[in-house]
Amino acid sequence: MADKVSRSGEEEENGKSSSISVSGMQFGYDGQPPLFVEFNLNIFPGSRCLLVGANGSGKTTLLRILAGKHMVGGRDVVRVLNHSAFHDTQLVCGGDLAYLGGSWSKTIGSAGEVPLQGDFSAEHMIFGVEGINPIRREKLIELLDIDLQWRMHKVSDGQRRRVQICMGLLYPFQVLLLDEVTVDLDVVARMDLLDFFREECEQRGATIVYATHIFDGLETWATHLAYIQDGELRRSEKLSEVDELKSSTNLLSVVESWLRSETKQEKKKPITASSLNQKTSPFGSSPFTSSRHMAYYR
Numbered sequence: 001m002a003d004k005v006s007r008s009g010e011e012e013e014n015g016k017s018s019s020i021s022v023s024g025m026q027f028g029y030d031g032q033p034p035l036f037v038e039f040n041l042n043i044f045p046g047s048r049c050l051l052v053g054a055n056g057s058g059k060t061t062l063l064r065i066l067a068g069k070h071m072v073g074g075r076d077v078v079r080v081l082n083h084s085a086f087h088d089t090q091l092v093c094g095g096d097l098a099y100l101g102g103s104w105s106k107t108i109g110s111a112g113e114v115p116l117q118g119d120f121s122a123e124h125m126i127f128g129v130e131g132i133n134p135i136r137r138e139k140l141i142e143l144l145d146i147d148l149q150w151r152m153h154k155v156s157d158g159q160r161r162r163v164q165i166c167m168g169l170l171y172p173f174q175v176l177l178l179d180e181v182t183v184d185l186d187v188v189a190r191m192d193l194l195d196f197f198r199e200e201c202e203q204r205g206a207t208i209v210y211a212t213h214i215f216d217g218l219e220t221w222a223t224h225l226a227y228i229q230d231g232e233l234r235r236s237e238k239l240s241e242v243d244e245l246k247s248s249t250n251l252l253s254v255v256e257s258w259l260r261s262e263t264k265q266e267k268k269k270p271i272t273a274s275s276l277n278q279k280t281s282p283f284g285s286s287p288f289t290s291s292r293h294m295a296y297y298r
């Protein structure tokens with residue numbers, strides 16, 4: 001698999017410069033070994049890139065970094081639309097960079113153990129966003145089949161999710177980062193939304209990165225695929241160039257085989273004090289330092 005890994009610093013595809021560019025990124029959570037070490041990735045305008053990997057491989061963290069939610073390195077390490085994802089706040093404030101992740105909860109806060117709820121209508125939420133093109137807003141409300149009278153604390157998870165998605169898409173984004181947001185949607189809503197995303201990429205040259213474990217219908221939707229294992233980019237290529245997809249029935253079975261072979265390699269690793277400290281890390285000099293590998297032996 002290693003020969004397929006793309007770590008190139010190439011910044012152009014078909015004459016277009018990348019809309020997302022990560023170069024030599026290092027990142028780790030406080031007190032933990034680094035998750036990303038010398039991580040590189042380039043994604044180009046018009047791409048619909050699937051981000052796949054096992055639980056805990058780093059997909060959410062990567063999307064949050066791209067969304068400018070973590071400061072990582074200097075201004076040149078994580079670039080979105082040729083701006084620093086973290087430092088250039090206009091990217092998010094102006095609506096060019098949109099991130100849809102996590103899920104809205106029914107409660108809006110808590111006083112000690114007591115959850116506080118707010119009674120807001122879908123209309124209040126959606127029409128509360130200023131400066132929106134009314135045609136785009138109507139299109140999204142219709143596409144997501146939102147009833148503007150819904151009270152946000154009384155609707156189902158999927159209904160609340162529709163409002164969340166609608167609000168995230170109100171501005172005509174240039175880069176959209178999706179973290180498993182279609183999980184609560186019914187099949188019709190999911191397929192309509194995927195069609196809308198495709199249109200946005202084809203008509204406006206928008207770029208989408210979509211982290212998901214649900215591959216239904218994505219074989220013909222995605223243009224690119226990035227596969228992460230333990231914070232390492234193992235594959236980054238056009239979907240049409242994934243060899244295994246030529247001989248396999250679907251994306252699900254291809255990704256399943258990658259993840260299964262990951263597990264086997266993991267099991268084969270000899271367990272030694274030095275292997276527990278393999279990643280070069282300021283925290284990794286002692287066999288007693290906490291690490292994900294050590295978690296197996298507690």
Ligand SMILES: Nc1ncnc2c1ncn2[C@@H]1O[C@H](COP(=O)(O)OP(=O)(O)OP(=O)(O)O)[C@@H](O)[C@H]1O
Binds near residue numbers: 032056058061292
């Ligand atoms: N806030 C945090 N503090 C410390 N460690 C974290 C935090 N969030 C995630 N991690 C760790 O970082 C690693 C990557 O987590 P991340 O959520 O990015 O994975 P993921 O690929 O999105 O997983 P999943 O498919 O389960 O959503 C995991 O080992 C996780 O335990």
